[in-house]
Amino acid sequence: MADYTPPFTITNTMLDCVASISEKIGKMSALKNLEAKPHLRKNNRIRSIYSSLRIEANSLSIGQVRDVISGQLVLGEQKEIQEVKNAYEAYAQISVINPYDIEELKRIHAIMTKYLVDESGCFRHGEEGVFNGEQCIFMAPPARLVPQLIDELFAWMNRVQGEVHPLILASVFHYEFVFIHPFSDGNGRMARLWHTCLLSKWKSVFQYIPIESQIEKFQDEYYNAIAKCHINGDSNVFIEFMLKQIDKILEEILLTADEQDEHVTEYVKKLLNVMEYEVPYTSTVLMEKLGLKSKETFRKNYMNPAMELQLVQMTIPEKPKSRNQRYIRR
Structure with missing residues (x-):
């Protein structure tokens, strides 16, 4: 068990992505973009939860997810509402x-699946497959092998801390975890959350980077x-995919932050500070x-x-003077 190593090979594409991501993280740290913007941090956390659940077919809108997290009454399936509450607590x-x-x-699995599954917080006893909607991607290993496979994966991670770059280690874990599929439910949500956890131990800013929203775009x-x-029998393709998506989401965050820092007047900053992301407001409010x-x-x-x-x-750009007009922060 101690000698187990997941099969993967470091490629030039991976190295290029790691360098690009590290450079972007350096810029974010220097500018303190997320640390200075609580609204952006909150919005990104909501985006993470919304997108991760959306991948698993949760039908609540991002506005409804925000309302559930804010403690407001939301009309929807109780199971989906509970999924949001659980994910928020887990994140x-x-x-x-x-x-x-x-x-x-x-x-954390017990938190993520509270009130939703019988085998909450423990490994599965039945057989499972990985599905994209109705399509079965592959069948997971037999339930009897799960404890050993998870032990081997975690033993490897602990052994190579400081040797394998966190960006690559987190991606390897993500794939191996999905392959093992250790729980009866919530494996995708846990894989994406754990990916973020591993990266946040390297750079704390990853707590508020919505990698899940990028995955949802390219589900x-x-x-x-x-x-x-x-x-193929290795995780190379998945590692490269994840690194590219992380690089893209960092580019998006940096561009948004730079626009605000360099071109926004104090009036506009005040306006943005009173607006939650994705929430529609009337001009009167x-x-x-x-x-x-x-x-x-x-x-x-302010507004113009x-x-x-x-x-x-x-919300109604084709009718700028409509009595039903609302304004949303992007």
């Missing part, structure tokens, strides 16, 4: 999770990469939040510049 644990501990894995490619690795009475001042100094920078958008 809130990231800073204290030891991702190299199997008992921690079980503890078919995500499952295709898993399927190819199963055929925003003026009240800003303590403004003049509609002209609001339009000229924000829309010109594409930081805020109308």
Whole structure:
């Protein structure tokens, strides 16, 4: 068991991605983009939860997910609402999770699947497969082998800490975990959360980087990469896929932050500070939040510049003067 090593090979593509990601993380650390923007951190955490659940066919909108997390009444399937509550509680644990501990894995799985499955917090006893919708990607190993396979995976991770780059180690774990499929339910959610946990131990900023939203955008490619690795007998394709997606999401965050830091006036910053992401507001509500009475001042100094920078958008852009018009922070 101590000598087990998951099959993978370091490629030039992986090395290029690791270098690019490291450079972007360096820029983010220097600019303190996420640390200085609590709204951005909160929005990214919501995006992570929404996207990870969406991949598993949860039908709640991102607005509904936000409302559940905020404690508001949401009309929807109780199971889906409970999934959001559980995921939020699990993600809130990231800073204290030891991702190299199997008992921690079980503890967080118990949180992630609370009230949802019978085998919550323990390994499965039945046989399972990996599915993309109705399509079976592959059948997981027999349940009797799960404890040994998980022991071997975690033993490897503990052995190579400091030797294998965290970006590659986390991707290898993600694939191997999905392949083993140790739980009766919640394996995809746990794999994505654990990927984030492993990276956050390297750089804490990963707690608030919504890797899951990037996976959701390329969900078919995500499952295709898993399927190819199963055929190839190594995790190379999946590692490269994940590294590319992480690089892309960091690029998106940096571009958004740079736009705000370099071009946004103090008026627009004040407007953005009173707006939650993806929440529609009327102009009246925003003026009240800003303590403004003049509609002209609001339009000229706040809303128009924000829309010109594409930081805020109308819900009905084809009818800018509609009585039903709302404004959303992007």
